[in-house]
Amino acid sequence: MLNKKNIILIAIGILLLVVGFACLATGPADNPVSLTVAPLILVLAYLVVIPIGILFGGKKQDKQP
Secondary structure, eight states, X not given: OOOHHHHHHHHHHHHHHHHHHHHXXXXXXXXXXXXXXXXXXXXXXXXXXXXXXXXXXXXXXXXOO
8 A cells, every 4th residue: 555655756756757857858869968867867766766666565553553
């Protein structure tokens, strides 16, 4: 089940995706930002931040009757 930390990590991943695609759309095709920075941000978001947000379990709290 997703808790608050998971939602925050997924939101950060989505924010990184928006920033990455915005960087990708800037300037001419030979712009260093669109050639190097944007792909790095997108790979970081798709392969690191969002999967951690989905898979991060956190601490389990035991329910004691």
